[in-house]
Amino acid sequence: MTPTYDVAIVGGGIIGLAHAWTAVKAGLKVALFERHARATGASIRNFGFITVTGQQRGDFHALAMRTRNIWLEAAEQAGIAIEQRGLYISARYAESEDVLRAFLDTEMGAGCRLLTSAETPFLAKGQRAVLHSPHDIRVESRTAIPKLTAWLSERADLFYGVTVTGVDSGRLATSMGEMRAERIIVCPGDDLTGLFTDRIKARNVSRSQLQMMRLVSPGFRLPGAVMSDLSLIRYLGYADLPEAVALKARLEAEHAAQLANGVHLIVVQSADGSLVVGDSHHYHDAPEPFTSEAVDQLILDEYRAVLGSPPPVIERWSGTYATSTDQLFLIDQPLPDVRLVVATCGAGASTAFGIAERTFQSF
Known part of the structure; x- marks a missing residue:
């Protein structure tokens, strides 16, 4: 039967x-x-990384918040560890700080706050401001x-x-x-x-191909996930703000190679201290099976600007996901x-x- x-x-x-x-x-x-x-x-x-902060304003942001809450329930019942809580977004440029301040003025900024570089000693020197959000989690x-x-x-x-x-x-x-x-x-x-x-x-619907790496432990614990200026023109919760126009123009002038390869920075930490770092974005219906060392170096350049000299890479991989405009x-x-x-x-x-x-x- x-x-x-x-x-x-x-x-x-x-x-x-x-x-x-x-x-x-x-x-x-x-x-x-x-x-x-x-x-x-x-x-x-x-x-x-269960990303709430920076998701598109309105319904999609609410969808992410709802998913985060269910992840917490699922993690408890299935014995899944929450490895990190919270997000730190570094702003190196005045235009980036303007975007973060504008974000804080929206309803999406509830519970978030702007920190000084003195309050984030784990970041490299040269950060103008850092947005901290308590909403995001990482498994x-x-x-x-x-x-x-x-x-x-x-x-x-x-x-x-x-x-x-x-x-x-x-x-x-x-x-x-x-x-x-x-x-x-x-x-x-x-x-x-x-x-x-x-x-x-x-x-x-098409495909996006990305590159990622795992780095050895830097010898300290990050208090949460880390992003940087480049993320502010990729995530629609920031990128759709009027203040993002000036930031995009500056990044196009000063970070053309990163933008051409869809590079922005996400750094998260595993229980053993190692760091998962990425990523890039290339769009093809049939992605290439090969990864590019030049693209990995663009990602690591952004890491260097935000967190200092990167530890050695111990693992590299690529992935694909469905995408649509x-x-x-x-x-x-x-x-x-x-x-x-x-x-x-x-x-x-x-x-x-x-x-x-x-x-x-x-x-």
């Missing part, structure tokens, strides 16, 4: 796992299908995703190494045979040529009982649980 589930989820990245979590918490009978034997994509190659992606998966495996049926080749109303064709579900949620990540390819293309995420309806869900801005970990709640509300 063909098994029947309340909800079937296709995709075992953080978006799929967040939907499984939401369904399990609602008491539903859940099946999740993942074609790989374990998560290997963007969900474990990222910073594990270790490589362990958090497996722990969340393990928690779900005790409460749902997880089918790893199983490919879903087709979806129709109430039915899934899989490499292990036909399965049935009252509702089906397809979370393909950056797989743009699998299920519902035509609908993905219609939403102008049309929307930050999509919840599409191919059929009345089927949803196609994709985070299209690189903020999957920061918005996954909030997006999952929206998906179930859409049925």
Whole structure:
């Protein structure tokens, strides 16, 4: 007899796992299908940084805050350590400080404050001001995703190494045979040529490729994640402010190479003291399999300006995620009982649980 589930989820990245979590918490009978034997994509190659501060003003910022709160609940229940709390954004330029002060004047700045360089001795000299936000948290992606998966495996049926080749109303064709579900949620990540390819293309979804590194411990603990001026023209919560226009002009003149390679700085710290540092952004439907040492050096140059001489690199990797200039995420309806869900801005970990709640509300 063909098994029947309340909800079937296709995709075992953080978006799929967040939907499984939401369904399990609602008491539903859940099946999740993942074609790989374990998560290997963007969900474990990222910073594990649940970024609230700087997300686009309004609904998306609220979505990130909601996701942060659910992450705290999920982390406690699944035994996931919160490695860091809070964010420090360094401003080296007068134009950057103007953006930070403007941000503080919005509702997004609630709970945040501007610090002097004397209050942030872990940063290199030359910082004009530093924004501190208490809202952001960081988990270790490589362990958090497996722990969340393990928690779900005790409460749902997880089918790893199983490919879903087709979806129709109430039915899934899989490499292990036909399965049935009252509702089906397809979370393909950056797989743009699998299920519902035509609908993905219609939403102008492409791929972003990034480069990241792990550095040995600097010998001290960072009090939180660190970003810099370059982030202020990438994250829409800052970049959409009028004050960001002057900053963008200055950075285009003085940091053209970084901007051409989509470089901005995020530094987070793991339990063993090592630092995860990145990243860059290059946009292709078929990203190159090779990374560039020149791009890594652009990232490390920004590290040097904000945190001083970087420790040795012990690991390098690249990742890809779905991206679009049309929307930050999509919840599409191919059929009345089927949803196609994709985070299209690189903020999957920061918005996954909030997006999952929206998906179930859409049925």
